[in-house]
Amino acid sequence: MLLIDSYEMTNIWQGKYKGLKKVDPLDYNVMVGAVCENNHWTLIAMYPHERRSLYIDPFGAKPEVLKRCGEVSRAFMRQRGLNSSRWACATVSHPTQQDSTSCGIIVCKLADMVLKNEMLEVEFSEAAITRFRMDIAQTLLRQTDDLSALCRACGESATFVHWIQCSLCDSWYHMDCVDNPPVDQDFYCPACT
Secondary structure, three states, X not given: OEEEOHHHHHHHHOOOOOOOOOOOHHHOOOEEEEEEEOOEEEEEEEEOOOOEEEEEOOOOXXXXXXXXXXXXXXXXXXXXXXXXXXXXXXXXXXXXXXXOOOHHHHHHHHHHHHHOOOOOOOOOOHHHHHHHHHHHXXXXXXXXXXXXXXXXXXXXXXXXXXXXXXXXXXXXXEHHHHOOOOOOOOOOOOOOO
């Protein structure tokens, strides 16, 4: 599988082929990327060996956009030297976006499901969208670098001698960075106050 970043996938959607010059699509079963056009996110999955693409719009795909997806996919594959004369583009049934701001998170969730080859049976209620956002945030935090040795105020490491820990969130701060609070009382960091 090849995950194409949104900048490059949007370029492909717009007929601009700036990157991916060394990519041979036949090295991948699926090439997936999000497109941002007019502040709206959609998802494209190209299956080079099957000569087909999957287009997912959180609001629902229109026939003219599916046609464009087929044309864009064919042009990209031809530019890569592949025979793409019988390239198909389709969509799959999925719940639609219920508001005007959640297309990005919906595309992330649907991309995850497409890559896991799961049925796109998912709910897009306000509570579900909040849960998806929280899941992504927690995943990013779990997979980030260990920042525990850094002061949460200045981002510097243990170069100062005196530290204080927030009584609520357990984050550590250089005493100097938080105006030297009294150490004999509970300390609440700026983020918790």
